[in-house]
Amino acid sequence: MIHGKVLKYGDNVDTDVIIPARYMNTSDPAQLVLHAMEDIDGNYLKRVRPGDIMVAGENFGCGSSREHAPLVIKTSGISLIIAKSFARIFYRNSINIGLLILEQPQAAEDIDDEDILFIDLKQGKIMNETQGKEYSITPIADFLEEIVQAGGLVEVVRQGKI
Secondary structure (H helix, E strand, C coil), rough: EEEEEEEEECCCCCCHHHCHHHHCCCCCCEEEEEEEECCCCHHHHHCCCCCEEEEEEECCCECCCCCCCHHHHHCCCCCEEECCCCCCCHHHHHHHCCCCEEECCHHHHCCCCEEEEEEEEEEEEEECCCCCEEEEECCHHHHHHHHHCCCHHHHHHHHCCC
């Protein structure tokens, strides 16, 4: 179960906005996170808190294929991203590093910045406590939940679960 405040963004948020290429001279998440979302939201690091939920429009994570983008979002404290749709490689990279993502177009459309959400992954529900609305989601597959809970695919392999 996930409970948190929303940080909302629009369509076509690309990986160069999530973590600008000019900072790619390191792969240290603690250094990269200092520049997370700065070109689209200069107050991102002041606003984000551990457990918050990112909500976005269509094609979230388009652009380059680097894993740094979902890693920076996860490192900043985001527990989940809900979007209308994700770029294919971003979707895969997110799962690989243990960042939970969900596609739910109507919820992504309706949810506003700073709404408070409660997500029950087992029951397949997103509840917007601020607006009093509820949305259905496909419950997360057990193997995907295992990857996310372990902290990513590398950790699952390291633990000998695959």
